[in-house]
Amino acid sequence: MRSDNMIPLLSEFLTLVSICLSIVSCQDIHPDTELSITEILEKHGFPAETHEVITKDGYIITMQRIPHGKNGTGVNPKPILMMHGLFGSAENYVVAEMYNSSMAGYFADRGYDVWLGNARGNIHSRRHVRLDPDKYKFWNFSYHEIAIYDVAAMVDHILKTSGKKKLYYIGHSQGGTVFYILNSMRPEYQKKFVQASLLAPAGLMGNYNNTLTLPLIRRRKMIEKMVNNAKIGEFPPKWFNFSQFLYGSCTETPLKYICQGLYNTLAGGDSGEFFPHLMPHIMRFIPSVAAKQMFHFMQSIDTGCFCQWDYGKKKNQEVYGTAEPPAYDLKSIQVPIALYYGLSDTLVFPKDVEKTCSIIPKCTRLYLLPNPKWTHLDFIFSVNLVKELNEPVITHMNTFKDDD
Numbered sequence: 564m565r566s567d568n569m570i571p572l573l574s575e576f577l578t579l580v581s582i583c584l585s586i587v588s589c590q591d592i593h594p595d596t597e598l599s600i601t602e603i604l605e606k607h608g609f610p611a612e613t614h615e616v617i618t619k620d621g622y623i624i625t626m627q628r629i630p631h632g633k634n635g636t637g638v639n640p641k642p643i644l645m646m647h648g649l650f651g652s653a654e655n656y657v658v659a660e661m662y663n664s665s666m667a668g669y670f671a672d673r674g675y676d677v678w679l680g681n682a683r684g685n686i687h688s689r690r691h692v693r694l695d696p697d698k699y700k701f702w703n704f705s706y707h708e709i710a711i712y713d714v715a716a717m718v719d720h721i722l723k724t725s726g727k728k729k730l731y732y733i734g735h736s737q738g739g740t741v742f743y744i745l746n747s748m749r750p751e752y753q754k755k756f757v758q759a760s761l762l763a764p765a766g767l768m769g770n771y772n773n774t775l776t777l778p779l780i781r782r783r784k785m786i787e788k789m790v791n792n793a794k795i796g797e798f799p800p801k802w803f804n805f806s807q808f809l810y811g812s813c814t815e816t817p818l819k820y821i822c823q824g825l826y827n828t829l830a831g832g833d834s835g836e837f838f839p840h841l842m843p844h845i846m847r848f849i850p851s852v853a854a855k856q857m858f859h860f861m862q863s864i865d866t867g868c869f870c871q872w873d874y875g876k877k878k879n880q881e882v883y884g885t886a887e888p889p890a891y892d893l894k895s896i897q898v899p900i901a902l903y904y905g906l907s908d909t910l911v912f913p914k915d916v917e918k919t920c921s922i923i924p925k926c927t928r929l930y931l932l933p934n935p936k937w938t939h940l941d942f943i944f945s946v947n948l949v950k951e952l953n954e955p956v957i958t959h960m961n962t963f964k965d966d967d
């Protein structure tokens with residue numbers, strides 16, 4: 564057997580083993596686990612619509628919409644776009660319905676017309692009018708393109724459909740990155756936002772100090788060369804169905820303890836706020852990203868500059884007219900922005916969020932979550948989401964009026 568057949572084979576074998584394990588011992592799976600996003604919403608009493616938009620560069624983006632709450636009718640008056648982070652999808656704002664706490668449901672019940680975004684490449688947006696998502700060319704993008712094309716197209720579609728002039732915005736992690744980029748690169752979008760609440764937004768990353776990943780990040784150029792030579796555009800590569808593998812493993816098998824440990828390590832420790840039944844549910848929805856998105860984050864961390872993509876000096880000169888890639892201009896963003904951050908976040912570090920607040924002109928709130936063990940993933944998965952996040956966010960948001 565040729566060696567390049569071995570890795571996919573091994574991955575299929577592991578996946579099979581993990582599925583078997585999960586079937587043998589799946590007594591304790593929560594009924595929401597197997598549902599699609601619209602099924603979850605409908606089961607919990609919310610209306611769910613699906614919308615499609617096509618970006619200027621041809622990506623087909625799917626959005627989910629909750630036009631009103633459980634007891635409501637028609638369409639709520641205040642449109643809001645919720646944008647997920649890296650390795651995320653619309654599900655991030657919905658899965659906590661398992662314990663009646665999702666941010667999407669909460670806002671729909673309180674007067675907001677909730678729209679859930681999906682970045683190109685994720686499970687809902689793995690399509691293009693021309694390009695094949697199984698080919699390298701489809702994956703030649705970073706969060707820069709997600710911001711200036713995907714988020715722009717979603718915002719325009721929301722305003723057109725709702726007939727409003729402005730919308731609200733919530734973004735988690737990379738959902739913050741793309742907000743900064745859209746508003747600095749395409750300033751005409753600033754007037755379309757009433758206000759933004761950014762949860763652990765990844766913008767400035769010069770204070771990133773995650774000892775687990777920093778050694779790899781310092782070797783980013785070497786890794787990037789290897790990945791490019793292997794023609795890997797999608798991460799994890801398609802032949803390895805990461806989500807399915809983890810889903811099989813992290814369900815009620817003994818491996819779930821390893822999964823929990825891994826989750827805690829990645830998130831930044833055990834905050835004591837994780838709902839155990841959620842694990843397999845989360846695993847089901849981990850989508851792929853473009854390898855370039857990850858390299859762009861590595862570039863931000865390694866150089867300490869929240870900058871456009873670095874092509875290398877020669878091509879930078881052609882593309883940007885300078886040898887170094889230009890920085891995104893945070894100072895130019897006039898939208899009122901509230902920043903939320905956690906002390907135990909080991910992906911977006913507190914010092915960077917604090918620094919951002921001192922740079923953007925309208926930082927209306929710098930809110931540290933009260934639990935000192937609050938991590939990067941508690942923003943979407945905490946059991947105490949309603950009390951600790953949803954309430955403070957909506958209270959502040961309701962002080963801003965859409966003035967048309």
Ligand SMILES: *[C@@H]1O[C@H](CO)[C@@H](O)[C@H](O)[C@H]1NC(C)=O
Nearest residue numbers: 607608660661662663664838
């Ligand atoms: C969520 O709400 C449903 C219906 O009101 C209720 O039956 C269920 O016990 C709640 N779940 C939790 C974890 O609070």
Ligand SMILES: *[C@@H]1O[C@H](CO)[C@@H](O)[C@H](O)[C@H]1NC(C)=O
Nearest residue numbers: 632633634635669671672673
């Ligand atoms: C919906 O109506 C029920 C019954 O009147 C009430 O108990 C519940 O609190 C309402 N929920 C919301 C979100 O308004």
Ligand SMILES: *[C@@H]1O[C@H](CO)[C@@H](O)[C@H](O)[C@H]1NC(C)=O
Nearest residue numbers: 699700701702703704874878
């Ligand atoms: C990827 O896109 C950039 C422009 O953003 C272009 O310069 C480059 O040639 C593209 N690479 C491939 C392999 O298509």
Ligand SMILES: *[C@@H]1O[C@H](CO)[C@@H](O)[C@H](O)[C@H]1NC(C)=O
Nearest residue numbers: 769770771772773774912914
């Ligand atoms: C980074 O973390 C290490 C270990 O936790 C600590 O010793 C070091 O002072 C930190 N560096 C910065 C710049 O915060």
Ligand SMILES: *[C@@H]1O[C@H](CO)[C@@H](O)[C@H](O)[C@H]1NC(C)=O
Nearest residue numbers: 801803804805806807808851
């Ligand atoms: C991974 O497996 C799941 C479950 O079988 C499937 O729904 C999904 O489409 C697969 N993902 C890819 C990228 O093939």
